[in-house]
Amino acid sequence: MAGALRITEGDDRVVVELHRPEVRNAIDRQMVDELHAVCASLEQTPRILILTGSDGVFASGADIAELRERRRDDALAGINSTLFARIAALPLPVIAALDGHALGGGAELAFAADFRLGTPRLRLGNPETGLGILPAAGATWRLKELVGEPLAKEILLAGRILSAEEALDVRLVSTLHEPEDLLTAAHELADRIGRQDPLATRITKSVFHAPREAHPVIDQLAQAVLFESEAKFDRMQGFLDRKKSS
Template sequence: MASSLTLTDAPGRLVAALNRPEARNAIDRRMVDELHAVCADLERSPRTLILTGSDGVFASGADIAELRERRRDDALAGINSTLFARIAGLPMPVIAALDGYALGGGAELAFAADFRLGTPRLRIGNPETGLGILPAAGATWRLKELVGEPLALEILLAGRILSAEEALDARLITEIHAPEDLLPAAHALADRIARQDPLAVRITKSVFHAPREAHPMIDQLAQSILFESDAKFDRMQRFLDRKKGS
């Protein structure tokens, strides 16, 4: 059976392209399992993940034929939510490069990323209530953190689908690029991340996602680790040397 992902390694990053063209990249159990394997790789060998689609589609949603057969125990198992939480918790940043449809589970996968870039033909939202279910893989809480409660409720309860410009205005995505420029733009962002100290990036991501009540203690503890790192001394010395030479 063919893989539902196309994986490409590059320096400091891994590109995972969803590749089920016959189903508009709908997320099925096989894709979930393969994305778990990607996570296991990135947990062992931390690097930036670029998630993208294929054939002008990111992910049209969950596989409805498969979803139709799921029952209570499947919901309680959190098949998609467990995966998306694992993706959100990866050590290094996750970039979602979104083209065409990013709907339902596809939108929730995008919400789990740290960065979202889009194309002019992006359409993103959560139409689950129209199918008699709710978006249970992160949208009910991640979306209001990303765009605010009023717009999140319109998306979740009234089925509003955002265009690329609307998503940009809401800061759900941060950049719009022509389809042929989307993946290069994601790589350019990954390049900027790669220029930072990897340990500082990992720790900053963890601190950023810590609960409010953990601050400022967690910031101070994290900084105490970085203050002892070789990279801190080396990078600061290079900065001072450049300043002295200018």
């Protein structure tokens, strides 16, 4: 059976292309399993993850033919939600490069990323209630955090699909690029992330997602770890040396 992903590995990043063009990159159980394997690798060896689609589509949603046959126990297993939570919790940032449709489960996968870039033909939303279900893989709470309650309700309860410009206006995507430039823009963002200290980036992401009641203690403990790191001394000394010579 052909794989559902095309994976390109680099020293500091992994590019994962969703590749089920015959069904517009719909997310099925095979794709979920293969993405879990990617997560296992990135948990073991932290690198930046770039998620992208193929043939002008990020992901049209969950595979409806497969979803049609799922029952109560499948829902309780959290097939997609468990994966998307794992992606969101990866040690280093996740970049979603979104072209064409990012709908339903495809939108929820994008919401789990730390950064979202788009193209002018992006269409982003959650039409699940029109299919008699709800978006149970993160949209009901991540979307409210990302865009606020009023717009989240329009998307979740009234089936509103955002255009690229609308998504940009509410900062659901940070930038728009022509389709042929999208992956380059994702790599440029990964380059900027890669110039930061990896340990500092990793710890900052963890602290950012900590519950409110954990602050400020967790910030202080995290800073204590970083204050002892070799990179902190090297990078600060480099800053002082450059300032002295300027």
